[in-house]
Amino acid sequence: MAKIIPRPQLSLLEQLYFVEVFKGMALTIKHAVRSLAKPETIPVLNYPEVQPELPAEHRSEHRLMKRADGTSRCVACYMCQTACPARCITIVAEESPDGDIEKRPATFDIDWLLCVFCGLCVEACPCDAIRMDTGKAILVEDSRDAFIANKDRLMDWSPADYPAEDIISQEAPGGLLNEQALAAMQGGMFSAGDVADVADKETC
Ligand code: SF4
Numbered sequence: 001m002a003k004i005i006p007r008p009q010l011s012l013l014e015q016l017y018f019v020e021v022f023k024g025m026a027l028t029i030k031h032a033v034r035s036l037a038k039p040e041t042i043p044v045l046n047y048p049e050v051q052p053e054l055p056a057e058h059r060s061e062h063r064l065m066k067r068a069d070g071t072s073r074c075v076a077c078y079m080c081q082t083a084c085p086a087r088c089i090t091i092v093a094e095e096s097p098d099g100d101i102e103k104r105p106a107t108f109d110i111d112w113l114l115c116v117f118c119g120l121c122v123e124a125c126p127c128d129a130i131r132m133d134t135g136k137a138i139l140v141e142d143s144r145d146a147f148i149a150n151k152d153r154l155m156d157w158s159p160a161d162y163p164a165e166d167i168i169s170q171e172a173p174g175g176l177l178n179e180q181a182l183a184a185m186q187g188g189m190f191s192a193g194d195v196a197d198v199a200d201k202e203t204c
């Protein structure tokens with residue numbers, strides 16, 4: 001049923017408009033003077049130079065997770081591409097040189113102009129190979145082509161940008177676990193084969 005909203009009754013002064021116009025101008029001038037006198041109080045960000053602080057759960061730019069040897073954890077199963085409602089993921093698979101893994105992505109592209117940031121690709125992945133936890137919320141580029149993220153760009157992240165308790169991130173090259181594994185190996189505690197075996201058991 002339609003809801004009827006009564007029209008506000010205007011007083012004689014309001015019907016003249018001039019008083020209301022001057023009140024509006026006074027408010028505008030007040031904000032302009034305050035912004036000039038105290039710029040730190042302006043409730044805006046110098047975006048994109050200053051990125052907004054977002055909660056950890058925010059679905060932001062994607063990244064492809066890495067194994068301890070730096071290769072992608074993705075096994076090119078196409079689950080994310082199939083689940084994607086925007087059809088913005090394009091994967092081309094190739095045979096993996098690793099005998100225990102059938103396939104790997106030769107190319108992995110996401111068109112962020114089509115993406116609706118629903119997170120279904122992350123949910124669908126059986127290998128925790130794709131995440132949307134980079135904290136880069138709003139994309140700024142100067143050409144349409146730059147919005148298509150390829151595999152190199154999706155894998156261009158550092159373990160140092162993620163918490164120490166994020167084990168899978170820390171397993172990647174440069175991460176704490178990777179450094180510990182390398183130090184242990186160099187100290188003669190493990191062989192390269194042992195480290196590779198551990199990495200294999202922990203990955204998809
Ligand atoms: S977030 Fe949603 S729309 Fe974007 S790539 Fe993933 S599944 Fe597709």
Ligand code: SF4
Nearest residue numbers: 074075077078080125
């Ligand atoms: S669902 Fe995961 S493992 Fe499968 S293709 Fe997508 S990112 Fe790769």
